[in-house]
Amino acid sequence: MLYHSEKFLRNEVKNLKKVRTRFAPSPTGYMHIGNLRTALYAYLFAKSQGGDFILRIEDTDRARYVADAVEFIENTLKLAKIYPDEGPNIGGNFAPYVQSERKEIYKKYAEQLVKNDFAYYEESENGVAIRQKMPKSGETSFYDVLHGNITIANEELEDQILLKSDGMPTYNFANVIDDHLMEVTHIIRGTEFITSTPKHVLLYQYFDWELPTFIHLAPVMGKAEDGTVSKLSKRHGATSFGDLVDMGYLPEAITNYVALLGWNPKNTNQEIFSMDELIKIFSLEGLSKSPAVFDYDKLNWMSGEYFKKMSDEEFSKAAKNFVKLDENLNEKFVYLASLLKTRIVRFDEIQESIQFLLNMPEFDSELFINKRNKVTIEKSIEILTPAFEMLNEIDEKDWTVENLNEKISAFTASTQLKVGTVMWPLRISISMKKVTPGGVTEILYLLGKKNSLERMKQSLDNLKSI
RNA sequence: GGCGCCAUCGUCAAGUGGUUAAGACACCGCCCUUUCACGGCGGGUUCGUGGGUUCAAAUCCCGCUGGCGUCACCA
Numbered sequence: 202m203l204y205h206s207e208k209f210l211r212n213e214v215k216n217l218k219k220v221r222t223r224f225a226p227s228p229t230g231y232m233h234i235g236n237l238r239t240a241l242y243a244y245l246f247a248k249s250q251g252g253d254f255i256l257r258i259e260d261t262d263r264a265r266y267v268a269d270a271v272e273f274i275e276n277t278l279k280l281a282k283i284y285p286d287e288g289p290n291i292g293g294n295f296a297p298y299v300q301s302e303r304k305e306i307y308k309k310y311a312e313q314l315v316k317n318d319f320a321y322y323e324e325s326e327n328g329v330a331i332r333q334k335m336p337k338s339g340e341t342s343f344y345d346v347l348h349g350n351i352t353i354a355n356e357e358l359e360d361q362i363l364l365k366s367d368g369m370p371t372y373n374f375a376n377v378i379d380d381h382l383m384e385v386t387h388i389i390r391g392t393e394f395i396t397s398t399p400k401h402v403l404l405y406q407y408f409d410w411e412l413p414t415f416i417h418l419a420p421v422m423g424k425a426e427d428g429t430v431s432k433l434s435k436r437h438g439a440t441s442f443g444d445l446v447d448m449g450y451l452p453e454a455i456t457n458y459v460a461l462l463g464w465n466p467k468n469t470n471q472e473i474f475s476m477d478e479l480i481k482i483f484s485l486e487g488l489s490k491s492p493a494v495f496d497y498d499k500l501n502w503m504s505g506e507y508f509k510k511m512s513d514e515e516f517s518k519a520a521k522n523f524v525k526l527d528e529n530l531n532e533k534f535v536y537l538a539s540l541l542k543t544r545i546v547r548f549d550e551i552q553e554s555i556q557f558l559l560n561m562p563e564f565d566s567e568l569f570i571n572k573r574n575k576v577t578i579e580k581s582i583e584i585l586t587p588a589f590e591m592l593n594e595i596d597e598k599d600w601t602v603e604n605l606n607e608k609i610s611a612f613t614a615s616t617q618l619k620v621g622t623v624m625w626p627l628r629i630s631i632s633m634k635k636v637t638p639g640g641v642t643e644i645l646y647l648l649g650k651k652n653s654l655e656r657m658k659q660s661l662d663n664l665k666s667i
Numbered sequence: 668g669g670c671g672c673c674a675u676c677g678u679c680a681a682g683u684g685g686u687u688a689a690g691a692c693a694c695c696g697c698c699c700u701u702u703c704a705c706g707g708c709g710g711g712u713u714c715g716u717g718g719g720u721u722c723a724a725a726u727c728c729c730g731c732u733g734g735c736g737u738c739a740c741c742a
């Protein structure tokens with residue numbers, strides 16, 4: 202099959218050189234998930250081939266410049282465990298890596314093009330700009346690893362601005378110059394660049410430079426409430442890596458999920474991957490050419506998987522930034538973490554789920570009534586009264602989960618009632634929540650003896666006064 | 668609108684002419700159970716459409732439809 206042999210051949214040739222990929226964002230102070238994914242794939246490909254990954258800042262649009270955006274991008278990549286080999290604050294043999302600092306380079310090459318009659322000056326009220334001359338006829342083709350050969354008629358191409366009147370290059374010019382100068386072998390970017398690629402190809406031809414390999418990635422889509430699908434944007438809620446981290450997703454989980462959005466490993470059904478594993482297993486063949494819809498359900502599942510794999514210590518440490526605790530809970534947080542781990546999917550869910558431990562919710566007699574466990578108000582009073590006495594006799598220092606478990610089991614047995622029947626009113630009386638992280642003994646322990654018994658007594662009094 | 672790209676469950680996706688069309692998420696049911704989770708077991712739903720090619724098409728070709736992108740002194 203042509204497609205495969207061609208791809209194979211192409212890879213053969215390219216493999217002779219060290220693979221170099223780049224991520225070239227503009228400094229917007231915002232890392233869109235789609236961009237992060239592009240960076241990830243470029244990084245994974247380079248690393249899987251033992252190559253280099255370069256960070257280059259495309260800040261040729263002065264109007265768009267955002268302060269500290271470069272640091273923001275570098276920090277985000279670091280959080281995502283994507284480490285460039287070369288970049289603005291990292292350095293490298295091809296510095297500078299910020300395009301605004303390379304102004305003179307572009308000027309030189311633009312003028313060379315004018316000299317060779319591949320471009321011309323154009324004067325307007327803004328000043329003097331340089332435009333690229335496009336062929337009037339014929340067509341320009343290029344090979345894309347994902348899409349095969351793509352051909353566009355030259356008459357579709359307009360004479361492009363290469364150098365703006367402010368002396369800055371346009372994207373279409375600067376990326377070609379830099380990719381060549383920085384010896385980028387594989388250009389991995391979004392499909393939105395497919396139609397402008399012929400312009401770049403022509404530039405390579407004008408300079409008589411070797412063409413890099415192109416890989417145009419399908420976009421990441423978002424699903425709106427009405428069910429329609431479009432390119433992931435703000436109307437779909439959180440769309441940046443930072444948003445997701447702020448919501449309490451683990452960076453590792455986000456990266457892992459995003460890796461699988463548009464790429465799949467060959468010959469395995471594994472879905473949870475560390476960065477090292479991704480590097481090991483990544484291949485261009487697993488890339489998908491059709492768009493992928495960002496799915497929170499799947500992200501949630503994956504996030505939960507990561508939580509369950511964490512030790513209680515790791516989890517509590519990471520979760521602490523998301524919660525406000527009192528002294529008592531702060532002390533017991535590692536234990537609390539063991540209860541929380543399997544129940545939440547984002548750190549920002551914790552506060553609400555443990556709020557009842559901090560403050561006793563308002564009394565609600567309805568909660569005591571439970572059909573399945575055959576619990577009524579009367580039954581609750583009947584159980585709670587002796588239970589309170591029993592618990593009250595436990596020494597403060599024996600107030601441990603293990604011991605409480607033992608005592609409550611013995612108590613339950615003595616009542617001749619079903620376990621659920623006893624546990625239900627007990628748990629409600631100290632939590633006032635139908636659903637809690639952990640059962641009665643866990644909550645008793647977390648609350649401590651004094652607080653637990655105060656709550657239980659209060660509930661009992663309230664029940665009696667109905 | 669011109670041009671270009673794309674098209675397998677609701678979603679992510681395996682699949683490269685012959686399969687009972689994998690797997691995962693979500694959903695539903697059952698089991699376990701000290702609530703909720705976790706865990707275990709099971710279930711339904713998929714090749715956009717019309718033509719070809721072929722003994723045989725989700726797979727190859729063409730048209731249609733639909734979605735997306737692009738036509739800047741933005742990237």
